[in-house]
Amino acid sequence: MEAKTAKQIDSIVIRFAGDSGDGMQLTGDRFTQESAVFGNDLATLPNFPAEIRAPQGTLAGVSSFQVQVAEHAVLTPGDAPDVLVAMNPAALRVNAGEVARGGTIIVDTQEFTARNLTKAGYRSNPLEDGSLADYTVHPIDMTSLTVAAVKEFGLGRKDAARAKNMFGLGLLSWMYGRPTESTEAFIRSRFAHKPAIREANLAAFRAGWNYGETTEAFAVSYDVRPAPMRPGLYRNITGNTALAYGLMAAARSAGLELFLGAYPITPASDILHELSKHARFGVTTFQAEDEIAGACAAIGASYGGALGVTSTSGPGVCLKSEALGLAVSLELPLVVVDVQRGGPSTGLPTKTEQSDLLQALFGRNGEAPLPVIAPRSPADCFAAAVEAARIAIRYRTPVMLLSDGYLANGSEPWQIPQPGDLPSIDPGFATEPNHETDDGARAFWPYKREPETLARPWAVPGTPGLEHRIGGIEKGDGHGNISYEPGNHDLMVRTRQAKVDRITQVIGDTWVDDPDGDAELLVIGWGSTYGPVAEACARLRKQGNSVAHAHLRALNPFPRDLGEVLRRYRRVVCPEMNLGQLSMLLRAKYLVDVVGHNQVRGLPFQVSEIEDALLIHLLEVGR
Amino acid sequence: MEAKTAKQIDSIVIRFAGDSGDGMQLTGDRFTQESAVFGNDLATLPNFPAEIRAPQGTLAGVSSFQVQVAEHAVLTPGDAPDVLVAMNPAALRVNAGEVARGGTIIVDTQEFTARNLTKAGYRSNPLEDGSLADYTVHPIDMTSLTVAAVKEFGLGRKDAARAKNMFGLGLLSWMYGRPTESTEAFIRSRFAHKPAIREANLAAFRAGWNYGETTEAFAVSYDVRPAPMRPGLYRNITGNTALAYGLMAAARSAGLELFLGAYPITPASDILHELSKHARFGVTTFQAEDEIAGACAAIGASYGGALGVTSTSGPGVCLKSEALGLAVSLELPLVVVDVQRGGPSTGLPTKTEQSDLLQALFGRNGEAPLPVIAPRSPADCFAAAVEAARIAIRYRTPVMLLSDGYLANGSEPWQIPQPGDLPSIDPGFATEPNHETDDGARAFWPYKREPETLARPWAVPGTPGLEHRIGGIEKGDGHGNISYEPGNHDLMVRTRQAKVDRITQVIGDTWVDDPDGDAELLVIGWGSTYGPVAEACARLRKQGNSVAHAHLRALNPFPRDLGEVLRRYRRVVCPEMNLGQLSMLLRAKYLVDVVGHNQVRGLPFQVSEIEDALLIHLLEVGR
Amino acid sequence: MTVEALPFPGLRGVPVAEVPATAKEYSSDQEVRWCPGCGDYVILKTVQGFLPGLGLRRENIVFISGIGCSSRFPYYLDTYGMHSIHGRAPAIATGLATTRGDLSVWVVTGDGDALSIGGNHLIHAMRRNVNLKILLFNNRIYGLTKGQFSPTSEAGKVTKSSPDGSVGAPFNPVALALGADATFVARAIDSDRTGLTEVLRAAAAHRGTALVEIYQNCPIFNDGAFEVLKNPAESARRLVRLRDGATYDIDGRSYVHDVRSASAESSWALSRLDDGSMARVPVGIFRRVERQTFDDQVRGNPARAEKGDDTAFFSLLAGADPWTVA
C-alpha cells in the first residue's frame, strides 16, 4: 500500500454527535486536547440535552460536541461543521442540516436499523435514498469493527461496543494527523483499575486510526498546522474551570480563604464541583440547602474575613436577590457568579443566553447598585474572575460576574499564568479605631470611608476594639448606627452609587479594535459574543470593509470614555443574545441610537450571521 | 362672653405629633374624617417610626400625622404645617423646624419636664428660651385639663391622661369649625364595651372644644369652606384600603374568587388585613410562610381559576421574583402588588420611595416581561387595581401594581362607585378543544393564542377534555409541550414580549395636562409624585408660566403616543423618588434627553421644591 | 356535576366519573424521558395503575411538581398538571387545593426538591394539613443536576460536589414529618408495586396532607441505594412491614404500633428504627391521624356564608362615614 497524501488546510470544524450514552463529550474533549497539544488554536461548543439520558436513539437524546481547530487564531467553534461524525440516525437527523455543503459525514451504519430510523423520524434510510448527495458520506460499521478489534479482552458485546467512540476518535485523529500520546495516556489513567476496558479502549482507538491509514475509503489525510501563539505554557480550559481557578487565584493573591456557598444548578454546577476539589488551597465549598442560603453563607464568610463567593444561574439569582441587597447595604466583598442560561423561568437550562444583564443590574429592591463584569471567552473567565474579586475586595461590594452557558462549557487554549503573574491584592483589614469622637476618644466607625474609593473599612470579628454592628436598615453616614433621617438616606443612596461609579478608576478604557481608523460602523458587544463578533469583523475587513469592534468587560460602571467612543461612529450596532439589554443601557446613558441585533435561540451567534447583518449596516452607512 | 369671630381661609395644613403611644394617627384620622364629611378636599401623610413603640419621650418614638384641608382641590398633604400640635418635647423638636414661619404651635406643657426635655435633646425649655419667637405658641396643660375633665368617670390617672389626644382633637375641631358628630359616634362605637373610657374620651373631646370656645387664648376660629366636588357619594380612603377594594371589585366584576397569598411586610400588610375581613365576598386570604409561598399559592389559585393576587414590598418582590418568572412562562393571570418603601435591603421600612420600578421591570432571569401599573393617589389605587386585574385576566399575565408607602397610608376623599360603575370583565375560560390535529382530531392546545391579544386560553382543572400540562421549561408554540428547539425559543421570547406590548390596546393615550398649549417644558412623572407635581404646575401657571404635566399610569408598556408627546417639548424633566429610573427608560426608548429631578429621602416631594426646580428649567428654556 | 361520597374521605367533594378512565388513558402522549432503568418508571406505572381505582374524573385530578428528574412526572399523566419551579410545588398546590375543593391534588417531588430547597413549604403544608398527597421520590441524590449529594444522602458520600465526602447527617424524612406534626406519613419502595399501591390508596383516602416517601433507585448516579431492601435474600430480614396494632421490638422495648396515637409514640420510635444502616427499615404507614384540614377550614369559614350581594358590597365601599356632594 502506498503512503497516503496529506493535504494542507488552515482550519477545520468537526462535530461529534451521538446518543447521550455514546460518550460524545469525551470524544470531543479528547480530539480537542490532541489538537491543543499539537499547537492549533481552537474553540469548542458542547451541546447536550436537559434530560440526563433521554430514551436511547431518540432525537431528544442526541448529544454533540463541536470543535474548530486552526493554524490561526480562532475565536468560535465555527458556524457549520466540515465534518460530522454521527453515531446513530437521530444524531444524523439533528445535525446533518448544519453541515457545510460538500462536507464530510461519517456514520456508524450498524445503528441504521429500521427501528432506529423510525425513532429518528426517518421514513427511508438517508444513507440509501440519496438525500445526502451533497455530502461525502462515509458509512462505516464502527460497532462491528470495534467489537472485532476488542474481542481478545473478553468483554461482553455491550461493553465491547461501548468503545466505538474511541474507534471514531482514532479515525478522526488519523484524518487530521493528531498526536495520539495524550489520549493513550488518558485512557490508561482513566481505566487504570479496569484493565480489560482499558485495553479495549486502546485497541478501539488504534483500530480507528488504522482504519483510516489502511482502507481505501480515506484517500487523503489533512494537515492543520500549529497556530502561532505567544510563547508560553498552554492548556485547554473550559470557562467554568477557568472561572473557578480565577477565584482561587484571587483569594490566594489576597491571602484570603475562599468560601463558596452554592446550590447546584445547570450550567453553573461545575464551578462548585471544581472548587470542591481544592480544600488544600484554602477553599471551602458549602453546598447549601438553597440559593438563598448559599448567598447568605457567603456573606457570613465575608463578614468573617474570607472571600465569599456564590455561584448560580438566573433562577438562582432571583432567589439571591434579597441577600444581594443586604450585601450592598453591608458593603462587604462578595463575588456573585451568574452563569446565564435560557430563560425566563426554568427556560432552556442547558442552553446559553445573555438575558440576565438587566437582572444583574436592577434585580433588587431600592437603589442597590453593584458592579457587573463579564468575561468574553472561556479562558478569559480566569482574568474576569480575578478582576471581579479584586473589585469586590477593594471597594467592599458584591460584584456580579456574568458568564454564560457557552463560556461555561466551551473551551479554548489558555496561557497558564506563572508565579508572579498574579496581581497582589490587599484586603486591608481594619486593625484599629479610625475616628475621634467629640470628646477626643478613639472610636471605630464602620461606615467611615476611604476618600478615594469610598470603600468602608473591613473589620472582622476577632479584632479587639472594633466591635460594631451592621445591618440592612439604613445606616448613618460614618458611624453606621441605624438612621431614619431623610437627608442621611439621600446621602447614603448617592454615596453607594458614587462608590460603584468610582470603579472606573480601575477598569480602564473601553477595549476598541479599529485597525483602519476610518470605520463609521461600530459593533459593540459584551460577554461571549466576543468570538463571533470579532471573527465577523475580521472577515469583513478581509473583504476590504472598515468596521470597529468595542467589547465591554465592565457593564457597571461603564468605562469612562465609552460615551466618547460611541459618538465617534456614525452607526453603532449591538449584537446580543437577548432582546436588547445592553442596547437599552447605552441608549439611556449616552443618547446614542444604538441598534440591536438580537437573537434568543439558546445558541451562540454564527459568525456568518453577524457578518451578514453588519454588511447591511455597512451598506446603509455607505461604506 | 362675646361670640368669637371666624376667619375665612382657603386651606390649612395641620400636623399632629406626639409619642407613638399618644394616639396621633387616630387623632389625625378623626380630624381628617370630620373635614371630609364637612366637604373639604384633603390629603394626608401619616409618618411613624419603624419601632413598634420606641422608648417614651424619645426622638425615635415620635409619630405624626399631617393633613391639608382646603376649599379647593388638594393634591398633597402640604409642604409645611401651618399648625403643629406637639404632645411632648420630642414631638416639638422633631417637627418644629418644618412649621411654616408665623405658624401656630400648640403644646401640652405638662410634658415639658426637665427629664423629657433632656430626652428630646433640649438644653433649655424652648417654650421659655425664645427659640420659638417666630411662631404663635399656645402652651396648654392638656394633660391636666383632660384629667380634670374626666375625673367623674373614675379612671386611674394614666388612663385618664390617655384621653388628652381627644382634648387636642376637640380644640382643633373648634378652631376649624369641624362637625363633631362623626367623631362622637366613632368614640361611642369604638369603646362600646368600655363605658368609662368611652365617656372619658367624649368628655375630653368636648373639653377641648370648649377650651377653644371659652378661653381668651384663641381669639378667632377659622373657616375652610367645602371644596367644589363632582356630585356623588364620597368617603375618605387610604391607598391600601382602596387597593384592596379595587381588587375585590375586579374579581367581583369577573365573577371570580379572589385569592390573596401574602406574607406580612410594612407598608403592604394592611392590604392583607383588609382583604382578610371579606370572606363573605369570596375573598380568601392565605398568610403564607414566606413571600415565595405567597406568590406560589396565588399562582396555584389562578391556575384553578381564581384571581390570584400577591402583595408585598420590595424585599418581598426579591423573593417572589423566581415565581413571577414562572407566572410569565405559564401565562396565567396574577396581580402582584408592590407597596414600595425605602431601600435597598431592609432600608427604611416605614418610609416611601419609588425605587422598585426597574426591579418590577427587570428583576427576573431571562426575558420575562410583565406589565406594570402605578396609581397616582390614594384613591386612585382603586382604579389602578381594577385596571391591573383586568389586564392580568385579559392578557393572561402577571401584572405588577406599584404603589408606595405614601399612597398606602395617605388618604383623600374618594367618590364611591355605584353598582353599574364597575367594568365587566370576562374571564373567558376555555371550555372546549381549540385545535384540529393533522388527522382531524380535536385537541386542546394550551398555547394557541387569541390573535388580537396574543393571550393563551385559560383552561382550568375540572374542565373535561382540556387536560394539559404546563411548566416553566420553554414550551412549543401552540401545543405547549416542552421544546428545546432554537427557533421556537426565539419565537416564544418575542411573542411574550409582543403580548405585553399589545397591552397598549387597552391603556389609552398618555395623560397630559397642558392647558396653555404653548408650554416648552414638560414634567413627566409616575405614581405618587402626581400630587406635588400637579400642584407645583398649578402654582407655576398661576404665576404666568406655561408648563405641561404628563403622568404615566402604565410603565410597561408605555402608551403608544408617548414618544410623540415627549418630542413635543423642548425640555422634559422627570421628578422621581429614586435616582432616575423612569428617566432611564424614557431616554433609552425615545432617545429624548429627559432630565431627572431626584430625591431619595423617604418622604414625598414638597410642592415648593418641585416648583423651584421647575422654575430654573423654565428660565433655562427661556420662558 | 355528580358529587358522590366515596370510601375516600380525602376525596370528598371530588366528582366521580361515570366510567373511570383506564390506566392507559391516564398515560399522556408525551415520550417518557427518564434514563433506562430509572425507578421513576415503575412508580409511574404503579400510579397509572392505581388512579383508575379512585373512580374520579380525570379532569379533576391535578399533579403538581417542582424540578428534578422526578418532577417530570406530570408530563406523563393525562390529567391536569404543572411542572413548576424547584421546591415550590407544595405552596402552589396549597393555593390550588384551598380554592378548589373539587380537585384531587397531588404533589410529586424529589429529595432535593422537597427537603433541600423546598423544606420550608413541605413542613408548613404538613403543619397546616392541607388536603394534598405528596409523593417524595427519594433517590438520595440530585439526579437532574447530575449527581450531587442531597439532604438524604448518607454522610460522607463522595459525589461531584463532595469529592472529600459530604458533611452533615442526612434528614430522616419520616421523623421530620412527625416533628412537623404531619397527619399521614408513610414509606414505600419503587419496585414494590403492591406495597406502594396500598400506601397510595391510604394516602388518597386520608383527608389532609399525606406524605409518602418512596425509595427510588437512580441507576445513573446512585445505583443500588436500596438494593438490600429489594434483593429477596436480604429484604425479608431487613424490611419491617408496618401494620397498625402489630407489635415491634425496638431497642429492647416493645411497641404496639398505633398509627392513630396522638402522642405518636410508636410512629416516632419506628421512624428512628433505621439508623442509616438499613438493618431494619419500616415500610408502610407510620402515622394516620385526623385533624381538620386547612382547606376545609378555610372553605368552611362561616363568614363565607354571610350575604355578599351588591348591596353589601357597595355599602362596604361606602364605609362608615360617607358624605354626599350634591
Added chain:
Amino acid sequence: MTVEALPFPGLRGVPVAEVPATAKEYSSDQEVRWCPGCGDYVILKTVQGFLPGLGLRRENIVFISGIGCSSRFPYYLDTYGMHSIHGRAPAIATGLATTRGDLSVWVVTGDGDALSIGGNHLIHAMRRNVNLKILLFNNRIYGLTKGQFSPTSEAGKVTKSSPDGSVGAPFNPVALALGADATFVARAIDSDRTGLTEVLRAAAAHRGTALVEIYQNCPIFNDGAFEVLKNPAESARRLVRLRDGATYDIDGRSYVHDVRSASAESSWALSRLDDGSMARVPVGIFRRVERQTFDDQVRGNPARAEKGDDTAFFSLLAGADPWTVA
C-alpha cells in the same frame, strides 16, 4: 492569641480573655427600643449577665439576627453583630462559623423569623449540626409588623390578618427540632432568669447547634401568652422542670428522661407533653447528644492539610496536558 481549653466544648477554639468583660461592658451605646414591658428586655439583661461567665474575649463573640423585634438584639450588645434579613440568620451564621472556628456565634431569631420564613435554614442548621447557639424568642406573634399570627400562634387566633381566627395547627418548635435531629434542644421562659441562664450555659457548652426556645411576652400584641407559667399560683402546677435522669409520667406511661438517648424517646414524649393547653409545660433541656459538628468536620477535612504551596497551585492550573509554545 491564647487559645485555652474551656469547660465548654462548644467554645473550644475561641480565645479567652485575660480579664473578661463585665455585664455592663457587654452593653452597647445604642438606646434600647423595645416597647415598655417587652420580654426582650429581661432576656437581654440575662444574656448580658451570662456572657461574662464564658470568659471570652468580647471581640470573639458574634450575634447574628434576622428581622423582627427580637432581631434588634445584636445592636444592644457590645460584641460583633449583624442584623441581617428576615429568616436568614442561621445561613449567614453557618458561613461565619464554618470559616471561623475562633468565634462564638449566636443567632437571635423570633417565631416568625425562625419558623415561618426561615424554617428551612433552621432545620438544615440543626441537621448539619453547625456550632451555633440559636435563641428563638417565641412570643407567638409577629411583633414588628404589628401583630399578625405566627406559626406558633394557637389555632383560631384572632389577629389583624385573621379576623375570623387563624387556620392551621401551630408548630411545636421542640418537636420540629427533634424531627430534624437537633443535637441540643431546650426551652426557657423570659422572666425566669435562673432557668434561662442555666439553659444558656448548657447551650454554650454544647458543641453543635443548640436550639433554645424562649417563651417571650409581647405586651403589645400578645400580652400574657405565657402568664400561666409565670404567676406563682399556676406555674408550680404547670411547669415541668426537666432534669436528666428524672422520671416523668406521660399518658399513663413513665419515662426516665435521658437527654443523651440516641432514640430520643423521652425527649419526644416530653416535647409533646404540652398539647397547647399549657397544662404541663416542660422547661429545661430536652436533648443533648454529641455528633460531629459541620464546621469541625469541614475544618478538619484532611485534604486541607495537604500541601497547597505555589508549586502545587501552579501545577493545578497547568492541568494534566499542558504544552509549551516556544
